Amino acid sequence: MNQVDTKIGRQAVMYTFSNSEAEDSRIENGMQQLGWQFGKGKVGSMEFQKIVAAIETLAKRQGIVNQDIYREMHALYHAIIEAMQGVTRGQVELGGMLRTAGLRFAIVRGTPYENAAEGEWIAVAVYGTIGAPVRGFEHEAIGLGINHI
Template identity: 50%
Template structure:
């Protein structure tokens, strides 16, 4: 189904996939030399969203406890988060909350091409809005950076 997926497409598809689709994407990604993870986070606090993604990435072995790897992940999450918040990075202070699914993918940008080193991609998908049921709408954000 998915013979070749860049890490960007992998992150985006994984983030919005159903469980059956997720398994195919994971298998394809591993064959292409990538590490992947998918998780969920919800909060009115931006810091909690960043921390959840970083913690999951460390726990699953996608990044090491090295400054350059943490720094790359941070900027990748910030880029994706900026898309979710439409450039206005903030939640709780302006009475917004988010419920998000996230995916993190690490590997070569394109399958079979490791001449460019390793990259990391983050996709966020979910809902954002006032902390009142029914006052939210769908959002998606994406970021990619070299490690």
């Protein structure tokens, strides 16, 4: 049996990049073997708040985070902001700068360290296009945020 990759950020990025059911299944099986929680989705908007809301909604609906526990929501929020800073090159703004984004995202929650005392971590990977709100006037971008819970 192959050893499952415990790099939580790499798992989130690879899951985001995955674009076939077979590839999704392979990645998901590995994360399930580790007992990790995960989910992926898509969002497109000129509004930063809508992107954050889409990622948070998926995390809550799939039980990746408990919305009633502040530290879980706080960790998720910071992972999202860190990932979006990568996508927006540090300027976490879209519509006000006449930019729009079409993004795929993945959320992974797990225990990436051998020492159980290190606890749980959450990773958010975001990949897609960003640019002027005109088709063909965008480029690829990626961001990754990792935070402890």
